Amino acid sequence: xxxxxxxxxxxxxxxxxxxxxxxxxxxxxxxxxxxxxxxxxxxxxxxxxxxxxxxxxxxxxxxxxxxxxxxxxxxxxxxxxxxxxxxxxxxxxxxxxxxxxxxxxxxxxxxxxxxxxxxxxxxxxxxxxxxxxxxxxxxxxxxxxxxxxxxxxxxxxxxxxxxxxxxxxxxxxx
Numbered sequence: 001x002x003x004x005x006x007x008x009x010x011x012x013x014x015x016x017x018x019x020x021x022x023x024x025x026x027x028x029x030x031x032x033x034x035x036x037x038x039x040x041x042x043x044x045x046x047x048x049x050x051x052x053x054x055x056x057x058x059x060x061x062x063x064x065x066x067x068x069x070x071x072x073x074x075x076x077x078x079x080x081x082x083x084x085x086x087x088x089x090x091x092x093x094x095x096x097x098x099x100x101x102x103x104x105x106x107x108x109x110x111x112x113x114x115x116x117x118x119x120x121x122x123x124x125x126x127x128x129x130x131x132x133x134x135x136x137x138x139x140x141x142x143x144x145x146x147x148x149x150x151x152x153x154x155x156x157x158x159x160x161x162x163x164x165x166x167x168x169x170x171x172x173x174x
Contacts, residue, residue, distance in 0.1 A: 001088070001091070001093065001094055001095075001096075001097055002095065002096050002097070002166040002167075002168055003088065003096075003097045003099060003107045003108075004096065004097075004098060004099070004107065004108055004109065004110075004162050004165070004166060005098070005099040005100070005101075005102060005105070005107050005108065005109030005110070006018050006021075006098060006099070006100050006109065006110060006112060007100075007101060007102070007103045007109050007110070007111050007112070007122065007126070007129075008111050008112035008113065009117070009118045009120060010118075011114075011117050011118075012112040012113065012114050012117055012118060013112050013114055013117075013135075013152065014100050014101075014112050015036075015100065017112055017133060017152065017155075017158065018034060018036075018098055018100050020155040021098060021155060021158065021159055021162070022034060022098060024155050024156065024159045025095075025096060025159060025170075028170040028171065029170065029171035030095040030096055030168075030170065030171065031093075031094040031095045031096070032094060032095065032096050032097075032098065033091050033092075033094040033096070033097045033098075034097065034098050034099070034100065035084065035087055035088065035091075035097060035098075035099045035100070035102070036099075036100045036101060037084075037099075037100065037101030037102050038101075039101075044071060044073055045064070045071075045073070051064045051073065055073060055075055059075070060074065060075050060077055061073065061074050061075070083105075084099065084102045084105045084107070095168065096162075096166070096168065103122060103126050104125065104126055106127060106128055107128060108128050108130045108165060108166070109128060109129055109130065110129070110130060110131035110132065110133050110147075110150070110158070110161075110162075111129055111131075111132050111133070111143075112133050112134070112152060113132050113133070113134040113136075113138060113143075113152075114134065114135050114136070114152070115134070115135075115136045115138075116135075116136075121142075121143035121144055121145070122143075124144065129145055129147055130147050130148065130165060131147050131148040131149070131150055131158075131161060131165075132145070132147060132148070132149045132150065133149075133150045133151070133152040133158055134149065134150075134151075134152050135151075135152045135153060148161065
């Protein structure tokens, strides 16, 4: 399983890029998974649903399954947040995992930079930053990094960079 991250500051366009990349890779035939880090509380189902009521009643784990999908909700109840490696170990075999967030983990990643929103570089302790993706002309040296600068709006070029960096190729379509 190959792992590549998309990071950046709030409102930089990380999620938009991840969605476009997932679509690009999936249409090309790769099995893609994503891991998204949230800095806030979130719910995966709505108040009033049976699974929500199970969790609210005190179930630490709830599995929801249908013929189309299944989900596993695990209430941490005071436990430490799982690490990225622990979460990756829970995924079934896939070709590529795109990680959104997890700035300080050690997987290769690119930073989304949109100067109209923010142009602040990642702190130096954020390692393994191999590319910047921006909707403006940038110089990586201004970010204190020796990395490639990619056009944020060119999904194919960003996707190909990720494939090349990870040593992956798109499947041959018949």
